[in-house]
Amino acid sequence: MMLTDELSEQERALLELTATPAATLLGAVSMILRTTLFTADPVAWVDMWQARPDLARIEWMDGPELADVVAQLAAKDYEGTIEGVPGLRITSYDDHNAKLHWIGTGTPVLLQLTRQTS
Structure with missing residues (x-):
């Protein structure tokens, strides 16, 4: 496969x-939360995605309380x-x-956060 310096149409x-x-926002958010969600009280799982260009979502189970995450972000x-x-x-x-x-x-962009509990 030959790589070029130009983007293909695809x-x-x-x-x-x-x-x-929304993807840009998720990048900024993940930079801040990368240590918070995996500290002494780590999350069981976390997922981040963009539903539309103007809507991003983050969900996690256990780990930090929602108020703590909101305060950090x-x-x-x-x-x-x-x-x-x-x-x-x-x-x-x-x-x-x-x-x-x-x-x-x-x-x-609207950012929706959800903390699930086990």
């Missing part, structure tokens, strides 16, 4: 489907230093589900 079409604002300013995902705002949450709105791109 590669370009696949990138248009997968390189979306939501953008906050500590004396001029931004922590969390820049532009990610909390819309609503309870003990098992949360909705956050990401305004960090031209296409706003």
